[in-house]
């Protein structure tokens with residue numbers, strides 16, 4: 103795990119966008135397409151704002167959420183909504199979103215169909231993750247129903263997790279898929295998340311799910 107400290111969040115957003123754009127572009131030099139999984143929450147927005155203007159062949163990039171709250175895309179909590187609004191705009195509008203939410207279906211019933219829709223894009227070319235102060239990442243929340251399955255080394259690509267701290271059920275990429283990404287980035291802001299990451303290094307994944315994806319990852323941190 104490599105940690106890069108930035109002078110401020112703007113510097114971080116610009117640099118992470120440049121690094122990710124470069125990694126996507128180099129994948130596209132030797133592959134027909136590239137896949138990019140991104141988190142929800144408040145962290146990625148500024149990175150998306152910088153990345154969406156990058157000059158690369160976005161028409162060959164498939165973007166998916168690392169996890170989705172099981173809400174309609176017009177719901178303010180939807181990650182697909184965040185991605186469409188902040189990332190798939192400007193030059194990146196040409197990219198393809200691979201959404202998880204399926205209207206009228208339960209997460210459990212939709213899981214196989216979603217797994218089929220993401221299968222062509224695995225392993226992930228580039229992964230961007232966030233982390234909660236409780237050391238969850240994607241929607242793998244310690245102790246939540248479904249998280250043990252999501253952390254299993256033999257887990258299928260997706261799991262349904264129902265964190266009691268969250269207002270809705272989640273569908274998340276599982277640890278093997280996240281950890282198997284070819285280029286991995288974790289972005290965290292603030293002293294408390296930095297301390298939480300340090301704690302996670304001394305804990306098992308069952309108690310600190312982010313621990314399951316920390317091999318060969320670049321952590322980007324700003325106050």
Ligand SMILES: O=C(O)[C@H](O)[C@@H](O)[C@H](O)[C@H](O)COP(=O)(O)O
Pocket residue numbers: 140141142143144145146168169170171181231232233234238239240241
């Ligand atoms: O859907 C989500 O919410 C994210 O995928 C989740 O894993 C997020 O990265 C963390 O909860 C951190 O959220 P903040 O960026 O808001 O701190």
